[in-house]
Amino acid sequence: MASSSSFLRLILLFSSTFFIKAATTAPPSLQHRFTSIFSFGDSLADTGNLILTDNTSRLGRPPYGETYFYRPTGRASDGRLVVDFIAEALGIPLLSPYLGHKSKDFNKGVNFAVAGATALDTLIGYGAATLFVPGNLPIGCSASYLSFFSSNNKGNYDPSGFSKGGLRACCGGGGPYNYNTSAACGIQGFTVCEDPSSYISWDGMHLTEAAYKWIANFLLQHSSLIPDHISIL
Ligand SMILES: *[C@@H]1O[C@H](CO)[C@@H](O)[C@H](O)[C@H]1NC(C)=O
Ligand SMILES: *[C@@H]1O[C@H](CO)[C@@H](O)[C@H](O)[C@H]1NC(C)=O
Numbered sequence: 534m535a536s537s538s539s540f541l542r543l544i545l546l547f548s549s550t551f552f553i554k555a556a557t558t559a560p561p562s563l564q565h566r567f568t569s570i571f572s573f574g575d576s577l578a579d580t581g582n583l584i585l586t587d588n589t590s591r592l593g594r595p596p597y598g599e600t601y602f603y604r605p606t607g608r609a610s611d612g613r614l615v616v617d618f619i620a621e622a623l624g625i626p627l628l629s630p631y632l633g634h635k636s637k638d639f640n641k642g643v644n645f646a647v648a649g650a651t652a653l654d655t656l657i658g659y660g661a662a663t664l665f666v667p668g669n670l671p672i673g674c675s676a677s678y679l680s681f682f683s684s685n686n687k688g689n690y691d692p693s694g695f696s697k698g699g700l701r702a703c704c705g706g707g708g709p710y711n712y713n714t715s716a717a718c719g720i721q722g723f724t725v726c727e728d729p730s731s732y733i734s735w736d737g738m739h740l741t742e743a744a745y746k747w748i749a750n751f752l753l754q755h756s757s758l759i760p761d762h763i764s765i766l
Contacts, residue, residue, distance in 0.1 A: 569642035572616045572628055576739060580614065580644045581607030581630035591719030596704055600729055600742050605719075611703070611729040612742030616644065618749030676702040676710035676737035702737035703729045712737035 572578050576592070584593035584607035591597070597605040601612030607630065608614055617627050620642075628644035679700060701709075703726040706716020716722030718736035726732055730743040740748075 568625070569640060570616065570620055570623070570625055570628055571639075571642050572644040576609040578614060578616050578644065579607060579609065579630070580616070580628055582632045582644065583607055585630060585632040591717065594719040596725045597719055599725070609739040610735050610742050610745060613745060614742075615745045615749045615752070618746050619753065622749070622753050676700060676705065676712035676734045679710050680708055680712045680737070700734065701732065702734040703732040703741060704736045710734075710737065 572580075576583070579592075584590050584605070590607075592607050592609050593605050595605060596611065598608060599611050602608075608617075613621075613627075620627050626641055628642055631643050631645045634643055702711040702718070704718035704723055705711035706713030706718075706723045711724075713722075718725075729735065729741045732741050733744045735741045735744075
């Protein structure tokens, strides 16, 4: 075990990588395995960095955030993201965006999502131990891709035939998948579904809190996938 630190740091890169700084002895329970999370990535993991640099972003407008925070926080969903559910499960506070961080105290971690690539290099330089890459979401099934590459041949679509919100976006401006570039969620001319938790897709590109919760639970239940020795997968 290479780490000299007595702390364990879970580092998430969405889409989607874990960085773990392992301690000399890791107790089996996940709850006590990590004391901080450092998150990198894109809009799947951003908890507010983008809107701090671009106050015109739709992520800073309703209905983003309506399910959990009751206000837009810059998260690209109606509520919490995978990184939020993982933090909750580990007993760590929800990560503040790096750009909004008032102090230099990153004891519980911080979210660099948006600025991922260079920050990642820095971390490797500091000796981050383990990188875990579970992969990207199946974005080919997102309402936006299905709309851009639509087909009249029903056989080209999922034969299991999700018809009640499996592929349609909860928040959008019409069309077969409720995804319309002229009426995007948060901008104008869009409608929001009654019950986002019955949808997978929130805005045609990003997922609902309910879907992110499902993913987070899967990752937590399969935490044995997270290696605890130095490696890059
Ligand atoms: C966004 O920021 C610009 C530049 O600081 C400012 O002029 C503008 O009023 C802001 N817009 C909103 C909606 O806050
Ligand atoms: C997409 O949005 C535009 C602008 O609101 C609207 O005119 C158009 O009818 C919408 N398309 C569909 C398929 O609903």
